Amino acid sequence: MAVSASLFPESVETDRLRLERVDADDAGALDLYEHWRTEAPNVEESTEYVSWEPYDHPNGVAETLERAVDRVEGGDGAMYLLRPRDGEDRAGEIAGTTGLFTGWDQRLAVFGMWLRKPFWGRGYSGERADALFELAFDRLDLDVVRVSHVPENTNSERAITKYVDRHGGRREGRFRNRVSFDDGSIHDTVEYSVSQSEWAAADGAETAVEFRD
Template identity: 55%
Template structure:
């Protein structure tokens, strides 16, 4: 039994674990393959590239399922709960703990039709609640490429809302398209979270 819940909900979204028992690789592959709608924009600032074949999706779903079961990592499929796109694959949300340091890192990506709806902040709030209330972690971090203005705006908004802070500009922290890239890192502590959610 994993320490992570298999399914979570927030106001408008449902999060299902990315696991072979729940998600078929072709559902993921359809949205992440080379040539998928808006895939170049989606992957411009992330550390993975569009997939070339469905085995990559199958391997990723299996890897995420294994990590979930071991309590090492939680990756969730994001789906809207209502509206014309209810139940659709909107993207992925990740919570990546380092248990020894009592810290976790947030990660997410969304398909372009789901940009600009406040889903990133809603997802962050739910993942912070999971990290602090269920998993007893002390700090949650999140980073973005300095040139990724939409991510910066979304992150700054929820970091401020939950009382966190900008940690700084970290040089050569990411590798995107085989090239080292800088990142901007933020953090929210459990004390900051509690002070701003009660």
């Protein structure tokens, strides 16, 4: 199925966040290396439960961003930089990344997120989820959103449970040996889903969302 990359907005604004799509001409996105490198502050904690490991060279980050651009151009999803808006502490900094990845044949979207430690505990996970739900269901007209975490990640469990419940979704269960990490380890995942009809009935958004193309 051919899908126009324009379906994924260049930026998304919520009350406190700006999501900026990673694009081929966005050289500034390589600033991510400062936060993804092996010696970055708190990087071991912030990547403990993600499938990738910190990078030891900027080239690795560049390759990751190139793959993200390919996804946009192929209509398979988009990766966004998260930045707090004016009025927030550390406004304008890269707080983390988020992504929406599509399975068009299954009419499915999968959310992902990585957040730097200084930005934990602010409710940013739920706020960007409000935006991505609207993107998945209202703009892309997909049927189901899926999100997951490894069982040991209790911070993600609390955040995901809160916004999934708020949007009318449910915990699907624990799935064994679901994901492989770059270090060779294999992990279970705990998975959740929200359908478009559940989302529409719950009306659980806590923030205004604006797409900019």
